[in-house]
Amino acid sequence: MRNFSSTLDTSAFPNGANGDAVLSFEVRLRRARLGLLVGLVGIVMVFISFTSAYVVRQGLPTLDPGTNTLVRDWFSVRLPSLLFLNTVVLLISGGSMELARRQALREFRSEIESGIPWLALTVLLGLSFLVGQWTVWQKLAASGFYLSTNPSSSFVYLLTGTHAVHLLGGVFALLFACGAALLRREPESRAVVVDIAAWYWHFMTVLWVYIFCLLKFAR
Amino acid sequence: MATGEFAGHLPHAHAAPQGFIRKWVFSLDHKVIGLQYYFLALTAVFVGMLLSLLMRIHLIWPNASLPLVGEIKPETYLSLLTMHGTIMVFFVLTTAPQGGFGNYFLPIQIGAADMAFPVLNMLSFWVTFLAFVVLIAAFFVTGGAPLHGWTGYPPLSALQSAGTGQGLGADLWVISIALFCLGALMSALNFITTTLDMRAKGMSLMRMPLTCWAWFITAILGLLAFGVLLSAGILLLLDRNAGTSFYVPLVVVNGQVAAHKGGSPLLWQHLFWFFGHPEVYIAILPAMGLCSQLVSVFSRKPIFGYKAMVYAMLSIGILGFMVWGHHMFMSGMSPYTAFAFSVMTMAIGVPSAIKTFNWLGTLWGGKIRFTPPMLFAIGFVSLFVSGGISGPFLAQPVLDIPLHETYFVIAHFHLIMGVASIFGIFGATYYWFPKMFGRMMNERMAQIHFWVSFVGTYAIFMPMHIYGMAAALRRYSQSTEVAYMRDLLPWQQFITAAAIVTIAGQFVFLFNLFWSMKYGKKASDNPWEATTLEWTTATPPPHDNFAGRTPVVYQGPYEYSVPGAPRDFVMQTEPAMEKVSH
Numbered sequence: 076m077r078n079f080s081s082t083l084d085t086s087a088f089p090n091g092a093n094g095d096a097v098l099s100f101e102v103r104l105r106r107a108r109l110g111l112l113v114g115l116v117g118i119v120m121v122f123i124s125f126t127s128a129y130v131v132r133q134g135l136p137t138l139d140p141g142t143n144t145l146v147r148d149w150f151s152v153r154l155p156s157l158l159f160l161n162t163v164v165l166l167i168s169g170g171s172m173e174l175a176r177r178q179a180l181r182e183f184r185s186e187i188e189s190g191i192p193w194l195a196l197t198v199l200l201g202l203s204f205l206v207g208q209w210t211v212w213q214k215l216a217a218s219g220f221y222l223s224t225n226p227s228s229s230f231v232y233l234l235t236g237t238h239a240v241h242l243l244g245g246v247f248a249l250l251f252a253c254g255a256a257l258l259r260r261e262p263e264s265r266a267v268v269v270d271i272a273a274w275y276w277h278f279m280t281v282l283w284v285y286i287f288c289l290l291k292f293a294r
Numbered sequence: 295m296a297t298g299e300f301a302g303h304l305p306h307a308h309a310a311p312q313g314f315i316r317k318w319v320f321s322l323d324h325k326v327i328g329l330q331y332y333f334l335a336l337t338a339v340f341v342g343m344l345l346s347l348l349m350r351i352h353l354i355w356p357n358a359s360l361p362l363v364g365e366i367k368p369e370t371y372l373s374l375l376t377m378h379g380t381i382m383v384f385f386v387l388t389t390a391p392q393g394g395f396g397n398y399f400l401p402i403q404i405g406a407a408d409m410a411f412p413v414l415n416m417l418s419f420w421v422t423f424l425a426f427v428v429l430i431a432a433f434f435v436t437g438g439a440p441l442h443g444w445t446g447y448p449p450l451s452a453l454q455s456a457g458t459g460q461g462l463g464a465d466l467w468v469i470s471i472a473l474f475c476l477g478a479l480m481s482a483l484n485f486i487t488t489t490l491d492m493r494a495k496g497m498s499l500m501r502m503p504l505t506c507w508a509w510f511i512t513a514i515l516g517l518l519a520f521g522v523l524l525s526a527g528i529l530l531l532l533d534r535n536a537g538t539s540f541y542v543p544l545v546v547v548n549g550q551v552a553a554h555k556g557g558s559p560l561l562w563q564h565l566f567w568f569f570g571h572p573e574v575y576i577a578i579l580p581a582m583g584l585c586s587q588l589v590s591v592f593s594r595k596p597i598f599g600y601k602a603m604v605y606a607m608l609s610i611g612i613l614g615f616m617v618w619g620h621h622m623f624m625s626g627m628s629p630y631t632a633f634a635f636s637v638m639t640m641a642i643g644v645p646s647a648i649k650t651f652n653w654l655g656t657l658w659g660g661k662i663r664f665t666p667p668m669l670f671a672i673g674f675v676s677l678f679v680s681g682g683i684s685g686p687f688l689a690q691p692v693l694d695i696p697l698h699e700t701y702f703v704i705a706h707f708h709l710i711m712g713v714a715s716i717f718g719i720f721g722a723t724y725y726w727f728p729k730m731f732g733r734m735m736n737e738r739m740a741q742i743h744f745w746v747s748f749v750g751t752y753a754i755f756m757p758m759h760i761y762g763m764a765a766a767l768r769r770y771s772q773s774t775e776v777a778y779m780r781d782l783l784p785w786q787q788f789i790t791a792a793a794i795v796t797i798a799g800q801f802v803f804l805f806n807l808f809w810s811m812k813y814g815k816k817a818s819d820n821p822w823e824a825t826t827l828e829w830t831t832a833t834p835p836p837h838d839n840f841a842g843r844t845p846v847v848y849q850g851p852y853e854y855s856v857p858g859a860p861r862d863f864v865m866q867t868e869p870a871m872e873k874v875s876h
Contacts, residue, residue, distance in 0.1 A: 106410055110487040113517065117479045120521030124568075128529065128540060128561055137556035138544050148556045223537030226556060233532070 100183070100263050107271050115278055118241065122282065125234060126289065132226050133293070150225045151294035155214040161207035162287055168200035169280040176273035179252075183266035194253055194269065197276070201246045208239050227294065234286045242279050248272040310837035320420075322412035323837060327419050328398030329730070334423060335390035335719075338381050340804075341430070343797055345378040350790040354783070356772045371771030372441035373459050377433070379444025380467065382712065383573065384474050385426050390719045391580035392516070393422065393481060396509040399726065400485065402828040403503050405494025405845040407838045410487040418480035425473035432459075432466040440464035443769070445566060446471075448541035448559045452533040455547050468531050475524035478516050485513035494827070496847035500604070501866070503826045503851040504597065507604050508583025511611045512576050518615065519572040526565035533557065560625055567618035574711050575614045579607060581674060581718020582649060587851075588671035588721055589653050591824045593660025594862055596852040598652045606645035606652075613642045623691040624698050632691040639689035646682055650675065661855075661862075665822070666740035670721035673748045674714055680752070681710025684759065699769075702762025705755045713751045720747070720803070727807075728821050732833050733814030739806040743799055750796030754789050761785040825863050826851050 136145035175193035212232065215221075220228040249272050255265040311317045321327060351358065352366040359365045366374070397415065401408055409415045432439040440459045442451035450456050451464060489510040493502070502510075529540040533554070541562045542554035590597040597603060619627060619635035627635075653675050662668070684706040688694045697703060720743075727735050766773065766782050773779040773786060820829040827847070831840050845867050853864035864870070 106487060106491050109491055110411060110414075110483055113483045113486045114479075117483065117517050117521045120518055121525045124522045124525035124565055128525070128565065131558065131561055131564075132540065132556075135556065135558055140544060140551075222532070223539070226539060229532070229538040229540065233529075237528075 100266070103263070103267050104270060107267050108274065111271050111274055115275075118278075118282075121237070122234075122286075125230070125237070129230050129234075129289065129293075132230070148225070149227050152215070152220055152225070152227050152231050152290070153218070154231070154290060155211050157207060157211050157214065158287065161204050161211065162283065164200055164207060165204045165280055165283055168197050168204065169277055171200060172197045172273045172276045176270055179266045179269035183262050194249060198246060198249045198253065201242060201249065201276075205239055205243060205246070208235055211235070231290055234290065238279070238283055238286055241282075245272055245276050245279055248275065320416060322408070322416055324397050324401050324409045324412070324415060325730075325835060325839075327415050328394050328396070330419050331389055331393030331397055331422070332395070334419075334426060335386050335394055336804075336807075338385035338389065338426060339716075340800075342378050342381040342386060343800065345374045345381070347793065347797055349374050349378065350793045352771065353773065354787050354790045356774055366771065368771040369441055369458050370438075372443070372769070373433075373439035373463070375769065376441060376443050376459075376467070377429070377439050380429060380471075383444055383577070384471070385422075385429075386719075387577035387711065387715050388474075388478065388516075388573070389422065391584070391715065391722070392485075392509060392512050392576070393419070395505075395584070395719075395722045395726065396485060396512070396580060397481075398730065399828055400506055400509050401488060401492070402831065402835060402839050403506050403826050404489065404492060404497050405827050405840070405847060406488060406492035407840070407844075409484045410492060411484050414480050415484050418477045418484065421473055421480070422477035425470045425477060428466050428473060429470035432463040432470075435462040435466065437461040437463050440467045442467075445570065446530065446562070447566075448530065448533065448557070448562050449543070449545050449547075449552075449554075451562075452530060452542045452554075452557075453545070453547055453552055454534060455550075455552070465531070465534060468527050468534070472524055472527040472531070475520040475527065478520045479524070482513040482516040482520070485509055486517065489513075494845045494847055497827075497866075500601065501847055501850050503583075504586040504600070504603055504607075505580070505583040507607060508579045508581075508586075511607050512579045515572045515576050515579070515611050515614065519569040519576065522565055523569035526562060526569070529565075530562065560622070563622050563625060564618070567621040568615070570621060571618045572611075572614045574707075575610055577711050577715045578678075578718070579610070581715045581721075582607065582678075584718050584722050584725075585653060585671045585674045585678075586649075586656075587826075588667050588725060589656045589675075590852045590854065591725075591822055592663045592665055592668035592671070593656050594663070594854045595656055595660045596850070596854055598655030598658075599648070600850070600852065602648055603652055606648045609645040610642060613638060613645070617642065620689055620694070623694045627691075629691070636689050636691055640686050643682075643686055646678075650679060650682075665724070666735065666737060666744060667721045667725035667822075669741070669744045669748075670717045670724065673744065674717040674721060676748075677709055677714040677717060677751065681706060681708075681714055681755075685710070696765075697762060699767055700762035701758050701766050701768050704768050705758035705762060708758075709751070709755050713747075713755070717747075720744075723807070725822065726828075727810065727814075728817030729828055729833055729835070731811050731814075732817055733810055733812075734817050734821065735810040735814055736806050739802050739809075743803045743806065746799030746802070747796060750792055750799060753792035754796060757785050757789055757792075761789070823861070823863050825849065825853055825865050827866055830865055830867050 133149050137148040139146045171193050175197050178193055212235070215228065215231065220231070222229055222232045248268060252265055252268045252272060255261065255268065311321065311323070318326060321330075348360055348363060348366070349371060351360060352371060357365070363370055363374075397409070437458045437460070440451070440463045441457050442460070442464065446467070450460065454461050454464070489506065529538070532538040533541050537553060539554040539557035541559055542552065542557040543559065544555040545552050586597050586603055617635055617639045619631060620639045623632055684702070688697060688703065688706060724735055724740055727733070761782060764782055766779055766785070770779075773783060817833055819831070819833045822829070827845055828835070830845060847866045848869045849864050849866045851866060853859070853866075855862050856864050
C-alpha cells in the first residue's frame with residue numbers, strides 16, 4: 076500500500092523540464108531543431124509522392140487513337156548543362172551556409188564578430204541558384220519543352236519548381252537573419268534562426284542532388 | 295484548487311496580450327487557438343448537417359423545391375454531397391478533436407505553458423480558416439460547387455468541362471484542400487515537438503494521459519499523410535489549369551476529345567487513399583484517447599491495460615498506412631494485391647478489439663458515474679463496435695465489390711468514422727466545458743441530447759446497412775425512377791425521418807452550449823474529481839496555464855481507487871511515498 080503526502084515540496088525540482096519561463100539558448104535551439112526535423116519529414120513526404128508519381132507515370136503506356144494501340148509517350152528531356160553549374164553553386168552555398176552557421180554560434184557565445192559575411196554570401200549564392208534555375212526553364216521552353224509538352228517535361232518543371240519554392244523560403248529565412256544582424260536585435264534569436272536555416276539549407280542541397288540524379292539518371 | 299506539487303514560481307515567456315485583436319483574434323495562446331478551432335468546427339458541422347438535411351429531404355421528395363437551393367437537380371445533389379463530405383471530414387472530424395481540444399489541452403495535460411511554436415500555431419489556425427472560407431466560396435461562384443465527391447476522383451475532378459461546378463468551384467475545392475493540408479502540417483509539427491520536448495518534470499511518455507498519446511499519434515499520421523494529399527492536390531491543380539496529364543487519360547468529354555492523354559486516374563486514387571485511410575484514424579484516434587480518459591475517470595478505476603492502449607493506438611497508426619488499397623478493390627486491382635490489402639485491413643481488427651475489451655474491462659466492476667461525458671463515451675464504444683464490425687465485411691474484396699457502390703459503405707463509415715468521432719467531440723465538450731468556461735453544462739439538456747443522438751444515429755444507419763445490402767446505390771440523386779429502388783423507398787423515408795429528429799436534437803446541444811456559458815452552474819476547479827494536470831490549475835486556466843509555476847508529476851494519469859490514498863483519486867502532481875506502512 077502506498078502512502079500519499081499532501082505537503083508541497085517545492086525544493087525537489089528547481090525547474091520543470093519544459094523550462095518555459097526563462098528559455099535557455101540550448102533549449103530554444105534544441106526545440107527549434109526538433110521542430111525543423113519534424114517539418115522536414117512533411118517535406119520528404121511531398122517529394123516521395125512526386126517520386127512515386129514520376130515512376131508510375133514513366134512506366135504507363137498510353138492509348139494512341141490513330142493506331143488504337145498502347146504506346147510509350149515518355150520522352151527523355153535533355154537537361155540544359157546549366158543545371159550542372161547550378162548544382163555546383165548550390166553545393167558551394169552549402170559550404171558558406173555552414174560557415175555562416177558556425178560564425179553565428181561563435182558570435183553569440185563569445186560575442187566576437189568575424190570578418191567575412193558568410194550569411195550574405197549564402198543569400199547571394201542562393202539567389203544565383205534560383206536565377207540559374209529560372210534560366211534553365213527559359214532554355215527548356217526555348218527548346219520546345221513546356222510544362223504540358225510531355226509527362227517527362229511536366230515532372231522536370233514540377234520537381235525543380237517545388238524545390239525552388241522551398242529554397243526561396245530558406246532565402247527569406249536568411250534575409251530575416253541578415254536583417255536581425257543589421258538591426259542588432261536579439262543575437263540569440265538570430266543565432267537560432269541561422270542555425271535552423273542552415274540545417275534547412277543543407278537538406279535542400281541534399282534534396283536537390285536527389286532531384287538532379289532522378290532527372291538525370293531515371294529519364 | 296491547485297492540488298499537488300509545483301517546481302517553483304517562474305514568470306511566463308511572454309506576457310498575456312492586451313486588447314481584443316491580440317487576445318481573441320490573432321492570439322498566440324494555445325487555449326484561444328483551441329477555441330477558435332472548436333468554433334470553426336462547430337460552424338462547419340452545422341453547415342455540413344444542413345447540406346445532409348437537404349439531401350435527405352430530396353431523396354424522399356425528389357421534385358420538391360427546397361429553401362436556399364430551390365429544385366434540386368442531379369448536379370445540385372452531387373455538389374451538396376461533395377461539400378457535405380469535404381466539410382465534415384476536413385473541417386469537423388479533423389479540426390475539432392485535434393485542432394480544438396488538442397490545442398487547448400495537450401500543453402496543459404503535459405504541464406507546459408504553451409505550444410512549442412505559438413506563432414506557427416496561430417498561423418495554422420488562420421490558414422485552416424482561410425481554407426474553409428475558400429471552400430464555402432465555391433457555392434457562390436459561377437457554376438457552383440463541384441460534383442466530384444469528397445474523394446475528387448479524376449477525370450471528373452480534373453476537367454473543367456466535365457460538368458457544372460467543375461470550373462472555378464472545383465478549383466476552389468482543390469485550393470481549399472491544399473490550404474487545409476498546409477495548416478494541418480504546421481499543426482502536426484507543433485503537436486509533435488510540444489509532446490516530445492515540453493513535458494513537465496516527471497511526465498514521462500508512459501505517464502501521459504491517453505488523450506495526449508492520441509493527439510501525438512494523430513499528429514504523426516497527419517505529418518505523413520497531409521504531405522501526400524498536398525502533392526496530389528498540386529498535380530490535380532496543374533492538370534486542371536496548366537494542361538498537364540498526370541491523371542487524365544485520353545478522354546472524350548461532351549463529344550469532344552479533351553486536350554490530355556496518357557495520365558492515370560488510378561495515380562490519384564493511390565495518392566488520395568494513402569492519405570485517405572490514415573485520415574480515418576486522424577478523425578477517430580483523438581476520440582479513442584478521450585474515451586479511454588472518460589471511461590477511467592467515470593468508472594473510478596485505472597484504465598485497463600494502459601500500455602496495451604498505447605501500443606494498440608501505435609499499431610492502428612502504423613497499419614493505417616498499409617491498407618489504402620482496400621478503397622480501390624473496384625479499380626481492377628490484381629487479386630494478389632487485393633489479398634494483401636485485405637489481410638492488412640483485417641489485422642487492424644486486432645488492436646481495435648484490444649481497445650474495445652480494455653474499455654469494457656475498465657467499466658467492469660467500476661463505480662460508474664453516468665455523467666453526460668460518460669454517456670457519450672459509452673455511446674462511442676457502442677458506435678465503434680457497431681460501425682467497426684462491418685469493416686471486416688468490406689475488407690473482403692469479394693464482398694466489397696458488390697457492396698462498394700451501395701449505402702452499406704455509407705452506413706459503415708458514418709457510424710465508425712463520422713458519428714463515433716462526433717460522440718468523442720461531444721464527450722470532450724461536456725467533460726472540458728467546466729475547465730474552458732468555468733461553468734457546468736446543463737445535465738438534463740445533455741441527457742436529452744445524448745438519447746436523441748444515440749437512438750437517432752442507430753435509427754438512421756442500421757436501416758441504411760440493410761438498404762445497401764438490398765443493392766440501393768449511393769450517389770444517385772433519385773431513387774424513384776428505378777423499380778427495385780422505388781420499392782425500397784420506405785427505408786429512405788424512415789431514415790430521413792430519423793435524420794430530422796436527430797438533427798433537431800443537435801439544437802438542444804447548441805442551445806445548452808451557449809446557455810451554459812452564461813447561466814450554467816459555477817464549476818469548481820476539479821468538478822469531475824479527475825487526476826490529470828488540467829484539473830490542478832484554475833478554472834478557466836490563466837494565460838500561462840499554471841500561474842507562473844511548473845508542475846512536477848509523480849503519478850500516472852489514472853490513479854483511481856488507489857488503496858491507501860485519502861481520496862478515491864490521486865492527482866498526478868501528488869508526491870507518493872513508496873514506503874509501505876504495513
